[in-house]
Amino acid sequence: MIFKNKKNKKTIEYAKKIIDNKLIVHPLWGHVEIKDGIDWKQDPFNNGTWCYYLHSLSSINYLMNAYEDEKKSVYIDKAKEIIKSWEEANNSSEKSVSKYAWKDHSTANRVVAIIYFWSIYINSELYEEEFEHQLILLLEKHGEFLYADRNYNFRNNHGVYQDRALIELSTIFPQISNSQLWYEKAVERLLTYVNKFVSEKGVHRENSSSYHILMLRLLREIDNFLSYHGKQISKLRNTIFKMEEYLAYIVKPNGIVPMTGDSGPDSVRFIHMSEIKNPKMLYVRSKGKKGEKPVKEIVYEDDGVAIFKDTLKKKKELYIYFTASFHSLAHKHADDLSFLLTIGDTDFFVDSGKYNYQENDEYRKYFRSTLAHNSVTVDRKTYELKSAQLRKSKVIKYGINHDYNYVVGIHELYPGVKIERTLIYLKKMSSVLIHDKLQSSKTHTYSQIFNIGKDVEVTSLTKKKILLKSTADEKEIELLQVNHVTEYKHYFGEEAPIAGWQSSKFNEKYPINQLRFSNKSDNLEYKTIINLEPNSDSGIKNYVLKTANGNKYTVICKNGESHTFSV
Known part of the structure; x- marks a missing residue:
């Protein structure tokens, strides 16, 4: 061999x-x-x-x-x-x-x-x-x-x-x-x-779903070669088993991995079932015919990754991915505290893709920047990707409950600025809350950015209420800003400034919608609601936060009901 x-x-x-x-x-x-x-x-x-x-x-x-x-x-x-x-x-x-x-x-x-x-x-x-x-x-x-x-x-x-x-x-x-x-x-x-680069839980720490698959396959090839020639490294085999399990969790319901870091829309169908040893990965790859069903929600706290999955009305599969991870510079994008959201076959909130590896290319710079990810940008500029920034981003708290899941991440990647994001998925209300706390001793322009998938139409009813409708299946969701918004910008394939682009093939790019909500202050909060069933009375129209005895979020539904959740 x-x-x-x-x-x-x-x-x-x-x-x-x-x-x-x-x-x-x-x-x-x-x-x-x-x-x-x-x-x-x-x-x-x-x-x-x-x-x-x-x-x-x-x-x-x-x-x-x-x-x-x-x-x-x-x-x-x-x-x-x-x-x-x-x-x-x-x-x-x-x-x-x-x-x-x-x-x-x-x-x-x-x-x-x-x-x-x-x-x-x-x-x-x-x-x-x-x-x-x-x-x-x-x-x-x-x-x-x-x-x-x-x-x-x-x-x-x-x-x-x-x-x-x-x-x-x-x-x-x-x-x-x-x-x-x-x-x-x-x-x-x-x-x-x-x-160094694969955590104890099997997460490949080169910041890319595609490279997780690439390295899983490469390590498996080495293991197979060694076995054929009468050699074996037990640590290697155990690592492969854990990497397969992580892949089972991060893959979207359609079998495609999220385009995190330097990634493309890679599919797990290229992994032959005969190669798989982990029963959870086997379940995913065989579409439930073999193996062991993974749980719907999991948080890799030390690795800075949270995945929430659920089944919405009309049996549409929901997928939410959240990251607060800066363990290495390899294939790293400025995506800390970013999230992705997919319903069925429609990617509503998306990552940029890698585009290419020409670091002097202005579009490559854009694709790696905070502007191309669903997070917060300070003073309209990205933060630096350098070794001094390692481990300045992390998950600090999370909870998986019957009615709701949440994850809290922080980073201090901008000099003198602390950013904390809480993401809550409310299961019965079919809603997502995003709460961003931005703290600094100086005044900054803080921009909350959302990159919208290519199969989604955007209708801006006001600068605080946006409708997103899938062209694939007409599924519609609603994005609401509870807080004041000074400036709202809607970009689509702009070249000056570069904004509203995604890449799913090497050296190719295509326009997508990008939404930017900006305010100027020293300390600031963004309170955002994403209603996944906007026409339902259980959807949320507002929420308030009380911090006297811990963080308590009270949501007010469209039907007048209110519910309180502790985070």
């Missing part, structure tokens, strides 16, 4: 283009014409991510996938040509034509691609012992590079790709003199990563 990229519907098409000197390194970009060999210095899309894929030799994966389907030696011959060309241009980290050649991620992925090629090449009619020897020497050079601590990425998941490459390299080629040292180092680093 070796690691290899899975085939897709266009594998053969891509491989044939590469044979025809039309280089493809990833489906996100088109092909690049090859003239007189590959130019390893090129950056045709002005995009560092494309360069990483180029130097990962990802094109070899398409060629080897195609060979396994068609058994045509032309694919092997082309892959051999690419490897030789790359080595001639980038013989070592000191002598390479591109800064992307010997980077953590590209070097690790290149090892996996070359071993995939080697596994097919040694049994092919094109096999030459001399070239195999050359390949092993090249892999040995890669192993020494990956082994050196100075080249290892301790900051994020790139290090795990390095661990995977060293584990595979040392296992497949035990005859290399330092292979055992490589293996031991890789396992040590892998466990260090798991202890």
Whole structure:
């Protein structure tokens, strides 16, 4: 067993283009014409991510996938040509034509691609012992590079790709003199990563639902590889089990994960049921046919995440996600105290998506900012995402009750400003309360921001009463501001200032509605109501807060009834 990229519907098409000197390194970009060999210095899309894929030799994966389907030696011959060309241009980290050649991620992925090629090449009619020897020497050079601590990425998941490459390299080629040292180092680093970036409850702390899935699958691949070769790391297996359970809770009823941090709308249907070990994840993946049903509401207090699920009228599924988590910089957005809300197949309040990884791109800056998340912005600017901010955001209180659930989070990510948000879901009233307390010794402009899903129409009846209607199923909800609102802004795909955008595909964006409610003060409160059944008499028209003996919220319903809840 070796690691290899899975085939897709266009594998053969891509491989044939590469044979025809039309280089493809990833489906996100088109092909690049090859003239007189590959130019390893090129950056045709002005995009560092494309360069990483180029130097990962990802094109070899398409060629080897195609060979396994068609058994045509032309694919092997082309892959051999690419490897030789790359080595001639980038013989070592000191002598390479591109800064992307010997980077953590590209070097690790290149090892996996070359071993995939080697596994097919040694049994092919094109096999030459001399070239195999050359390949092993090249892999040995890669192993020494990956082994050196100075080249290892301790900051994020790139290090795990390095661990995977060293584990595979040392296992497949035990005859290399330092292979055992490589293996031991890789396992040590892998466990260090798991202890740092995966919590005790199985939450991947790189701030992204998509990367939770990515790392779950990568760790499972490593575990399967080790098991096949008679090795096992018990800590790794236990971590995978817990990560599966967390995924069972955060996934929306439609099987899509929330687009938190650098995420896209990834689906759990790509996880095969035979791979799943956790019974709660199995229940979700099998749509209730197997496994154990997860509870509807759960709060990961130490990880800063709350998930509330319920069934509304007409059997529509409600999903609420709340975050107050700043455990690392990896794939982090300025989304602390933000929430997401989905009913059925309609995302009413949404996250931005990642857009791309070009940090100088003005839209990338926007997508990572507080402006693109359902939280509070101070002085119309985002807070800084830097290491000094770590752990300045957290859940401080929560409760799960028969009639209502709540979660309270705080952060002090803006200098001199303390922000506290309480989110309460009132089950019988089918309503959500949001209470924001903003405290500072100085006067600021505080903007409460709501980003609305692309399938939702917005009707502003007043600057304090907004109707949101799904174009998918005509489901309607109501947003009310109890407090005074000095300024109300409604944006839709604006470019100056950038506002009202979402991205669900890499390097692509589309306009969405964004609502901003702004007031100016030193200390300020926002009291917001979201009625999920706005035409019901049990819906809320107002609420008041008393803090004499703890926080008590009294809500006044449209039918005149009042109810009090302690938080």
